[in-house]
Amino acid sequence: MADTLLESSQRFTRRDRLKxxxxxxxxxxxxxxxxxxxxxxASLLLTxxxxxxxxxxxxxxTDYPHPNPVQAGxxxxxxxxxxxxxxxxxxxxxxGIASALYLTEWSENRFVxxxxxxxxxNLAGVPSxxxxxxxxxxxxxxxxxxxxxxAGAFTLAVMxxxxxxxxxxxxxxxxxxxxxxxAYALGATKLQVTRYIILPxxxxxxxxxxxxxxxxAIGEAAPILVISGLLFIRQDPTSIFDRFTxxxxxxYNWVSRPQVAFQELSSAAILVLLLILLTMNAAAIxxxxxxxxxxxx
Amino acid sequence: xxxxxxxxxxxxxVRKKRVSNTLFNLLFLGASSISFITIMVIVGxxxxxxxxxxxxxxxxxxxxxxxWTVLFxxxxxxxxxxxxxxxxxxAIALLVAVPAGLATAIxxxxxxxxxxxxxxKSIIELLAGIPTVVYGYFAxxxxxxxxxxxxxxxxxxxxxxAVGLMIGVLIIPIVASLSEDAIYAVxxxxxxxAYALGARKIDVVFRxxxxxxxSGILASIILAFTRAMGxxxxxxxxxxxxxxxxxxxxxxxxxxxxxxxxxxxxxxxxGTVEYQSIFAVGLLLFIIxxxxxxxxxxxxxxxxxxx
Numbered sequence: 001m002a003d004t005l006l007e008s009s010q011r012f013t014r015r016d017r018l019k020x021x022x023x024x025x026x027x028x029x030x031x032x033x034x035x036x037x038x039x040x041x042a043s044l045l046l047t048x049x050x051x052x053x054x055x056x057x058x059x060x061x062t063d064y065p066h067p068n069p070v071q072a073g074x075x076x077x078x079x080x081x082x083x084x085x086x087x088x089x090x091x092x093x094x095x096g097i098a099s100a101l102y103l104t105e106w107s108e109n110r111f112v113x114x115x116x117x118x119x120x121x122n123l124a125g126v127p128s129x130x131x132x133x134x135x136x137x138x139x140x141x142x143x144x145x146x147x148x149x150x151a152g153a154f155t156l157a158v159m160x161x162x163x164x165x166x167x168x169x170x171x172x173x174x175x176x177x178x179x180x181x182x183a184y185a186l187g188a189t190k191l192q193v194t195r196y197i198i199l200p201x202x203x204x205x206x207x208x209x210x211x212x213x214x215x216x217a218i219g220e221a222a223p224i225l226v227i228s229g230l231l232f233i234r235q236d237p238t239s240i241f242d243r244f245t246x247x248x249x250x251x252y253n254w255v256s257r258p259q260v261a262f263q264e265l266s267s268a269a270i271l272v273l274l275l276i277l278l279t280m281n282a283a284a285i286x287x288x289x290x291x292x293x294x295x296x297x
Numbered sequence: 298x299x300x301x302x303x304x305x306x307x308x309x310x311v312r313k314k315r316v317s318n319t320l321f322n323l324l325f326l327g328a329s330s331i332s333f334i335t336i337m338v339i340v341g342x343x344x345x346x347x348x349x350x351x352x353x354x355x356x357x358x359x360x361x362x363x364x365w366t367v368l369f370x371x372x373x374x375x376x377x378x379x380x381x382x383x384x385x386x387x388a389i390a391l392l393v394a395v396p397a398g399l400a401t402a403i404x405x406x407x408x409x410x411x412x413x414x415x416x417x418k419s420i421i422e423l424l425a426g427i428p429t430v431v432y433g434y435f436a437x438x439x440x441x442x443x444x445x446x447x448x449x450x451x452x453x454x455x456x457x458x459a460v461g462l463m464i465g466v467l468i469i470p471i472v473a474s475l476s477e478d479a480i481y482a483v484x485x486x487x488x489x490x491a492y493a494l495g496a497r498k499i500d501v502v503f504r505x506x507x508x509x510x511x512s513g514i515l516a517s518i519i520l521a522f523t524r525a526m527g528x529x530x531x532x533x534x535x536x537x538x539x540x541x542x543x544x545x546x547x548x549x550x551x552x553x554x555x556x557x558x559x560x561x562x563x564x565x566x567x568g569t570v571e572y573q574s575i576f577a578v579g580l581l582l583f584i585i586x587x588x589x590x591x592x593x594x595x596x597x598x599x600x601x602x603x604x
Contacts, residue, residue, distance in 0.1 A: 020497075023499040031404055033399070033400020034417060036393070037397060037470075038421075044432075048434075094328075099328040099331065102326055121590065123335055125520065130579050136561075161331065161335075215426065219430075248429075273428060
């Protein structure tokens with residue numbers, strides 16, 4: 001029987017058949033790529049939990065560091081993180097929001113705006129350790145602040161500023177033009193539009209970005225290492241000019257010791273750090289969802 | 298014709314509003330120019346501190362010397378060993394992050410079921426949120442002993458390979474999310490047209506969508522590379538502090554960033570040559586990353602096709 005047109009069209013050349021196979025296999029290969037990331041997260045968490053879970057005791061949080069790993073805790077590191085990152089958030093969140101307002105609503109010169117945007121992109125690309133070097137040169141020695149909490153806080157603030165700014169600018173951009181135009185049509189000034197339309201609507205999403213930026217600062221070790229050095233601190237901070245250590249630095253200190261007990265100690269400290277970051281991320285996501293539901297005009 | 302007369306009260310109100318608007322305009326301008334000021338301050342202070350270093354080390358020695366023994370008694374200042382170590386670890390990182398990140402971006406945007414997309418995306422984004430000390434810990438206590446030791450028996454405890462692999466995982470989200478954005482920006486028409494011509498999905502993806510999104514994908518790779526070069530804690534924990542001029546990834550070797558970290562750990566006294574050297578290395582790192590960032594911005598600007 002002669003081939004019908006349909007049958008001959010179904011007769012694949014070799015190349016076609018290869019392509020057909022590749023076409024079906026493509027999602028498999030691609031998911032191997034995805035698997036690398038997912039597997040790393042899974043095995044990382046597994047390693048940390050198996051190695052550190054039994055060392056996760058209340059005294060880990062309340063004791064000071066100690067040369068004996070059994071008695072060591074991360075109290076000064078936790079307090080140092082709260083002081084340093086808290087202070088840096090107080091500096092960078094208002095500045096980031098103000099900067100975002102300028103870039104999205106207030107600036108009337110296209111070139112100035114473009115110039116500032118490129119600057120922010122460049123700033124975001126500067127390696128974090130370079131911020132540490134500049135903080136050391138300018139704040140610690142230049143201004144004489146020493147290796148203090150405030151020097152660390154300012155350094156972290158400048159480092160996280162681009163993150164807060166970009167997130168806040170994104171938040172402003174989601175506000176419907178109609179709302180703003182309505183206000184302007186009623187004779188509102190720019191300041192009134194900013195105060196009564198933009199800020200109330202965009203603030204939850206801005207805070208989402210701010211929380212994520214702050215959690216970046218919490219995990220950051222390199223710039224703080226440069227400013228503070230690797231310290232053994234057995235007292236609570238009492239002023240912003242005190243010397244300090246932070247959680248990631250304390251972990252670095254413990255990780256670089258060869259004894260197994262210190263490795264377990266660092267695993268437990270990592271668990272604490274990850275739990276804090278996870279809580280903050282969950283808060284940020286919850287905030288985002290709540291806000292998204294309310295955005296219906 | 299009668300002239301309109303405004304009440305003094307109204308005029309006063311308008312004036313007040315004008316003043317407050319101008320004030321806030323200046324305030325917001327001030328806030329947003331901090332980014333510019335910061336870049337200037339970074340450049341200024343790095344150059345200022347480096348001049349002390351380069352007053353007794355020649356640029357020729359710095360860029361051509363193959364020995365870096367700043368922390369020893371007999372000091373040599375050739376930055377090449379640190380530079381090659383940074384290049385090597387960053388290149389290994391790209392070998393991991395480019396395939397994995399691109400696969401993730403393509404899978405999520407073109408293949409994944411909608412119900413799978415969100416959880417997978419969150420896990421990949423989680424990778425970017427994990428502190429880098431944790432990656433360093435993982436490289437030192439898991440990757441090297443459990444994976445690399447099995448595959449390459451002669452590998453040392455601290456090695457460039459583990460550092461590169463770990464940084465690679467760290468930068469997957471950068472490649473993945475920026476590439477995904479670029480892929481989403483490709484108009485639906487392109488895909489529909491290709492399908493209408495009878496193209497298979499694989500051809501649509503790799504011969505229509507990926508080429509159309511190429512500028513964004515390239516930019517994401519460049520940005521990921523600069524992030525890899527600046528990564529400090531992974532290199533400091535898992536890479537070791539041994540300075541060698543080598544491209545063998547099984548060796549322990551010190552990168553530019555981990556040198557800075559080592560000197561910082563030792564609390565180098567202000568004004569010593571050790572202290573000055575970290576600014577010279579920092580300046581070099583800053584210039585390289587800034588150059589790559591500017592290239593990435595240019596790539597997007599010049600090659601982006603606006604659909």
